[in-house]
Amino acid sequence: MKTRLYSPDIECDSCVKVLNRMLKKERGITDFKITTEYIDLSYDKKLKLKLLMKRIKEKGYRVSSRPMDRPQIRERIGEFLTDRKKYMIEWRMLKYMTVTLIFALVLQGAFAYMMDGLRPGFMAAYWPWLTYLTFSTVFISAAVWHFLAYRTTVTCMTGMMIGMTIGMQTGMLVGAVLGVTNGFFWGAMVGMLSGSIIGAWTGNCCGIMGIMEGLMSGIMGGTMGAMITVMMVFDHIHWFMPVYVFLNLLILVGFSYMLFEELVEGKDVAVKPASFPAFLAACLGALALLTALVVFLPKSTFLGV
Amino acid sequence: MSHSLTVKGMHCKSCKMLVEDELEDMGATDVNVSLDEPTQTGTVIFNHSNPEQVITAIEDMNYEVSR
Known part of the structure; x- marks a missing residue:
């Protein structure tokens, strides 16, 4: 299965490296690519996508399955x-x-x-x-x-x-x-x-x-x-x-x-x-x-x- | 034994997280990384049996390390 996750908070090389380290440790991810705009994921059944998104958020990066260019008013x-x-x-x-x-x-x-x-x-x-x-x-x-x-x-x-x-x-x-x-x-x-x-x-x-x-x-x-x-x-x-x-x-x-x-x-x-x-x-x-x-x-x- | 390093080139929270993650992966304990964003300098405090190995690992991430 493939999906694209969007995060407006991936701003620099260090952000990419942090997420890179994290995704390498995740079970069920077969391949991934991180850019400063999105994360492309290939994964199998072992991966719980919602849990992964929760963990990315806990790292301090907002993430969504739909493009979100800007923070919400409340944020x-x-x-x-x-x-x-x-x-x-x-x-x-x-x-x-x-x-x-x-x-x-x-x-x-x-x-x-x-x-x-x-x-x-x-x-x-x-x-x-x-x-x-x-x-x-x-x-x-x-x-x-x-x-x-x-x-x-x-x-x-x-x-x-x-x-x-x-x-x-x-x-x-x-x-x-x-x-x-x-x-x-x-x-x-x-x-x-x-x-x-x-x-x-x-x-x-x-x-x-x-x-x-x-x-x-x-x-x-x-x-x-x-x-x-x-x-x-x-x-x-x-x-x-x-x-x-x-x-x-x-x-x-x-x-x-x-x-x-x-x-x-x-x-x-x-x-x-x-x-x-x-x-x-x-x-x-x-x-x-x-x-x-x-x-x-x-x-x-x-x-x- | 506790070690303290000054790391130049750390400019954001992700740099701080990156160093913390690397040290924890290397088995360092009592890791404390503080960041001074205006000078792009971090202070890294940790316990590890081989501090030279930690310095090399941080330098491999393209940061400049001094004791």
């Missing part, structure tokens, strides 16, 4: 939590994000408090929307920082996905907040422009296809984000918005996961992350600009202050 998360060296950039991203988020929320709180003195009712009316804007800006900035940290070439498909995701999520989040605070026109305009600019910039990594994808998704995301919240503004918007923002931020987390899978895993990629002061300055600069637009552009009738 990846487990690895992420235990192997800080491999995921150094991702852990750094989380650290930068957390510190920046706390700092930005404190600044936004102070700003809202100060504005409340000038315009009574400002805090109650604007605080939730400024908070959504803060979360959105920090998450988008972190996703872009993560992408820029890896200096590598990308395929057209991946580049399009990068431009599209960043453009779409920027448009959806910014457009939604400004839709509520400033009405459909300004929400769509600011959402569309910010989404298109950042989408085209990040999509540029793979050339014109990525740029077009970034532009299109910015237009779609910005107009849709504003449209959704304007349509929902008098219908449970305060219940809708946390769910909407959470799901959009979840997509950005998924984006970073995808980025690692496509650009980093199994490849020799140059790493050059931007420093924390640069990240903080870019993040707070973008947030200050968006906050100014929210506060000083013509306001929607919903807020009433």
Whole structure:
């Protein structure tokens, strides 16, 4: 009988030698060949294939009778939590994000408090929307920082996905907040422009296809984000918005996961992350600009202050 | 008697396993292999009546051994 077993963990000559020694001792194996992708086995009835696979797993190599190029999400998360060296950039991203988020929320709180003195009712009316804007800006900035940290070439498909995701999520989040605070026109305009600019910039990594994808998704995301919240503004918007923002931020987390899978895993990629002061300055600069637009552009009738 | 060797060229967990398996097959006891991945260097501690034979076996696996 013959079979092929797949293991994504056979990475080097030593892995091959370890398995080679192991299989030589197994009863029932008449012939075998090990490569860095699979193990071809010829065996007779004496071999219990499931037991063999169990023993290979006990050695630390995942194995399956079907191709498994990548770890499952659960395995990846487990690895992420235990192997800080491999995921150094991702852990750094989380650290930068957390510190920046706390700092930005404190600044936004102070700003809202100060504005409340000038315009009574400002805090109650604007605080939730400024908070959504803060979360959105920090998450988008972190996703872009993560992408820029890896200096590598990308395929057209991946580049399009990068431009599209960043453009779409920027448009959806910014457009939604400004839709509520400033009405459909300004929400769509600011959402569309910010989404298109950042989408085209990040999509540029793979050339014109990525740029077009970034532009299109910015237009779609910005107009849709504003449209959704304007349509929902008098219908449970305060219940809708946390769910909407959470799901959009979840997509950005998924984006970073995808980025690692496509650009980093199994490849020799140059790493050059931007420093924390640069990240903080870019993040707070973008947030200050968006906050100014929210506060000083013509306001929607919903807020009433 | 316990012996200690420094083995250069060990870069991963499989190298560690490979050395451990080889020593156990040779009848070494109290085998302890630790690995320092950044310097690609392993420290091998074991009991064996003929340590020279162990050194030759590790060198045959293309690692550089020093006492």
